């Protein structure tokens with residue numbers, strides 16, 4: 001398969017799409033990212049990498065980090081993890097408060113903000129240095145040290161993070177948060193502020209294409225069942241209230257972030273990461289989704 005030729009063709013095909021979405025502006029650190037940034041990286045299981053555009057430039061991965069947090073917590077807590085967070089699509093925006101109220105502080109899934117905040121609380125309970133250990137974990141997954149916290153983004157998240165603070169406080173009142181509210185928010189805001197490139201993201205997600213084993217080192221990070229389940233939750237919940245449309249148009253498990261990144265996985269074959277900061281009304285990369293839709297159409301590969 002000529003992946004290089006395909007992604008180069010896609011980069012040209014999506015050119016008319018620029019200018020239709022809106023760069024995240026809830027914090028100044030993201031609002032200033034140029035709207036025309038664009039990169040694609042395809043990392044295959046056999047170690048080949050194909051890329052176009054700004055695929056080597058680190059950007060704010062935002063909610064894509066929710067997958068790393070789940071992957072770090074799941075082997076520690078096993079199936080007990082699902083007592084504190086559900087596995088159903090929410091059909092609501094990622095920062096919604098309403099559902100949490102009538103579901104008594106148990107978030108629908110680990111990929112909406114409330115769910116990721118509970119997973120963060122679990123990481124704090126287990127890991128003595130959760131921020132350092134999260135970075136170490138992602139560095140191990142990606143096989144690279146070029147993964148770091150963008151402290152300006154982390155500070156901005158804190159300064160404007162009123163809704164996330166409300167979510168944690170509400171869940172604390174339902175005893176679904178154990179650590180102090182401030183600590184959960186601090187670790188969570190740093191998670192949102194992780195910076196890495198499309199290329200590193202695609203490498204890090206190969207563990208999910210390879211049933212829980214790192215292709216570059218052969219080390220098992222997740223059981224086969226855990227890897228399957230994380231992929232299943234990505235497919236059903238990775239794009240919030242647009243998860244159905246993403247599955248419909250793209251047909252792959254994936255995860256987005258408001259930094260404009262999307263990563264998707266073709267089991268046994270590859271991981272693909274796209275970065276384009278203009279978002280649609282669901283907070284997902286407008287052009288990123290188009291790229292992935294073209295990619296699965298042109299390669300004829302999806303999980304269906």
Ligand code: GLN
Pocket residue numbers: 061062063064094095113157164192256257258259283
């Ligand atoms: N930092 C954002 C938040 O917590 C992350 C949301 C996202 O990427 N969807 O609201």
